[in-house]
Amino acid sequence: MLRAVARIDTGAVQRNCARLAAELAGGAELCAVVKADGYGHGADACAAAALTGGATRLAVATGAEAAQIGRRFAHVPLLTMGALGPEDLDAALSAGSAVAVWRDGFLRHVADRARAQGSTARVHVKYDSGMGRLGNREPAEVLALLGACAESPDLEPAGLWTHFATADEPGSAFFDEQLARFTAVAEEAKAEFPGIIVHAANSAAVFRDRRSHFDMARCGVAVYGLDPFQGNPAERGLSPALSLRSYVADVKRFEPGDSAGYGRTWQADAPTLVGVLPLGYGDGVRRGLSNNAEVLVQGRRHPLVGTVSMDNVTVDLGPETDVEPGDEAVLIGSQGEEAILAEELAARLGTINYEITCGISARVPRVEG
Numbered sequence: 001m002l003r004a005v006a007r008i009d010t011g012a013v014q015r016n017c018a019r020l021a022a023e024l025a026g027g028a029e030l031c032a033v034v035k036a037d038g039y040g041h042g043a044d045a046c047a048a049a050a051l052t053g054g055a056t057r058l059a060v061a062t063g064a065e066a067a068q069i070g071r072r073f074a075h076v077p078l079l080t081m082g083a084l085g086p087e088d089l090d091a092a093l094s095a096g097s098a099v100a101v102w103r104d105g106f107l108r109h110v111a112d113r114a115r116a117q118g119s120t121a122r123v124h125v126k127y128d129s130g131m132g133r134l135g136n137r138e139p140a141e142v143l144a145l146l147g148a149c150a151e152s153p154d155l156e157p158a159g160l161w162t163h164f165a166t167a168d169e170p171g172s173a174f175f176d177e178q179l180a181r182f183t184a185v186a187e188e189a190k191a192e193f194p195g196i197i198v199h200a201a202n203s204a205a206v207f208r209d210r211r212s213h214f215d216m217a218r219c220g221v222a223v224y225g226l227d228p229f230q231g232n233p234a235e236r237g238l239s240p241a242l243s244l245r246s247y248v249a250d251v252k253r254f255e256p257g258d259s260a261g262y263g264r265t266w267q268a269d270a271p272t273l274v275g276v277l278p279l280g281y282g283d284g285v286r287r288g289l290s291n292n293a294e295v296l297v298q299g300r301r302h303p304l305v306g307t308v309s310m311d312n313v314t315v316d317l318g319p320e321t322d323v324e325p326g327d328e329a330v331l332i333g334s335q336g337e338e339a340i341l342a343e344e345l346a347a348r349l350g351t352i353n354y355e356i357t358c359g360i361s362a363r364v365p366r367v368e369g
């Protein structure tokens with residue numbers, strides 16, 4: 001009877017990685033993206049499972065994440081993908097992580113810090129092929145940055161990469177434009193710097209277009225069994241790794257007109273029984289799910305009624321129920337024959353599955369099994 005727990009099926013992470021690795025063309029490596037605490041699933045346990053499943057590399061976003069993963073998986077090539085301030089850069093380099101660079105000034109700074117640490121920094125030069133976020137838009141500058149790495153005793157040109165803006169939008173012509181731009185730069189870069197790895201694909205791109213696989217794919221969402229296209233992950237052979245569970249702390253009888261929660265946003269229109277679950281938006285159950293979600297108890301769906309509070313939600317169990325205090329309640333995941341996917345909650349909230357699992361708060365323990 002845990003108040004709120006995120007159960008993580010690391011076997012599912014392992015199987016998802018095996019599935020992704022099998023999908024990759026021509027020996028491309030699988031890099032498991034474990035930033036944001038493994039998309040809310042727990043970075044350490046998921047990284048270990050991903051490596052067992054066939055990932056050969058790991059990626060994170062921040063210096064602190066690099067320090068955490070680098071400590072535990074010192075033997076695994078790591079890439080820190082984000083923009084790094086001085087402290088983040090030092091943390092990433094000390095963790096032995098490769099870093100992303102797209103400006104000359106920052107490249108010199110990386111060289112200085114690597115020299116100060118007595119190491120050589122592995123650099124992945126980022127080309128902005130259309131995402132309009134991090135990266136350099138000029139192919140000539142991108143190639144010049146790789147050249148500068150090759151000439152510096154403190155730097156190693158390790159990679160060239162880009163990121164797609166619309167890989168998850170089937171039929172988007174912009175994806176093909178980005179792919180064409182990146183392919184042209186990648187071919188030149190490979191000819192000049194044969195030791196580098198080039199990479200572009202995220203999870204959606206892996207399923208969408210084998211030409212995007214290059215030497216490595218950076219997969220996050222699919223590693224965790226979430227569907228990159230916001231559909232049913234099972235249709236792509238992926239198994240969701242996370243379930244969010246609580247229990248029924250109390251069951252009480254409601255008469256017509258009785259209300260549940262702040263603002264009285266739900267009132268019983270007939271006699272019924274209402275279950276109280278001791279978790280809420282403080283745990284990442286978003287308030288937008290008030291009167292807008294279902295919860296599994298005894299293998300059946302029950303409407304979440306009333307306003308989601310910080311520490312409680314209420315569910316309508318119906319007038320005759322066998323549900324008792326102490327019964328398990330499932331907000332994400334399966335119970336009996338029924339399942340509630342993160343994709344379902346995302347659709348209800350007008351968001352994406354990524355935000356659902358990343359939004360499960362730190363006070364919810366992540367428990368393997």
Ligand SMILES: Cc1ncc(COP(=O)(O)O)c(C=O)c1O
Nearest residue numbers: 033081163202203218219220221
């Ligand atoms: C630069 C970069 N590469 C790869 C990924 C992984 O993408 P996905 O989770 O869609 O597989 C992300 C995730 O946001 C990213 O920011």
